[in-house]
Amino acid sequence: MNKPEFVYTTYIETSAEKLWRALTDGDFTERYWFGHRVASAWEIGSPYKFSKQGNNTIEGKVLAFEPHKRLAYTWDPCAPNAHGERTSRVTFDLEPRGNVIKLTVTHDNLDEGGKTFRDISGGWPMVIASLKSLLETGKPLPVETKPNAAPEQRRA
């Protein structure tokens, strides 16, 4: 039986440097990641977190930091109903393909049938689609915020 993992690939017309900055700079993530800011010293083993309007939403530690190539961190949602699930892992791989960058997001070490797996399966396509739009058109996707839909973790 395969452990559940979520793999999502897209191609973005940008440079590896700009895409790297978009993944690691809080001002940048806030624009396309629906208000979520990332912050870290970005050293292997150092903590990182996502926060939205001052509330922490995701936290973990940095596992890999190879600028313009590979970024990996552990993933612990701060949502109370995700407690008890194992700590999962997110890896971003950046590969030049002609004048575009192939971006592969791999989210693994997930609990079978868990809340985190459901949330991230819906969330990554939206986050990565918005990231691609921002880098290519200068504007993130105009996603309407649904006040009652508890979208934060779903989109994270």
Next chain:
Amino acid sequence: MRKPEFVYVTYIETTPAKLWEALTSSAFTRRYWWNTEVKSDWKVGSPFALVTNGTPTDVGEVLEFDPPRRLSYTFHHLLNEAAKKERPSRVTFVLEPAGKLVKLTLTHEDFAEDSVVLGGISSGWPAILSSLKSLLESGTALEIPPPCGGIQ
């Protein structure tokens, strides 16, 4: 054991009508799909083909045509010898309005056991749909080098 399938979701700032045209008009598909033309009269039961630079690469039959919501066709690859021996698989596009966006869900399923087509389309669709999103949002498709192996 779950049957193998490939599912890809993306969000595009466009209208369902434009996205529908992009999926069904060969003048449009040529721009984002490695010069591939999609050919069909789009009646349920009619033949369907993908033709790249004059060479048919994949053929099938239209299963569903419900504009601008659902499009489905069978998919039989012709170029790769191993893939050619496999029974046809099935491709379905579902378009759902989401505010100012359209959520596009592609499901490719019903593969033969140990399918080589599954491997090919798993690298092909993300490139094709990324280029489609770029074309609809920025007016310019992506120049992604085509994958090896000939499937898509």
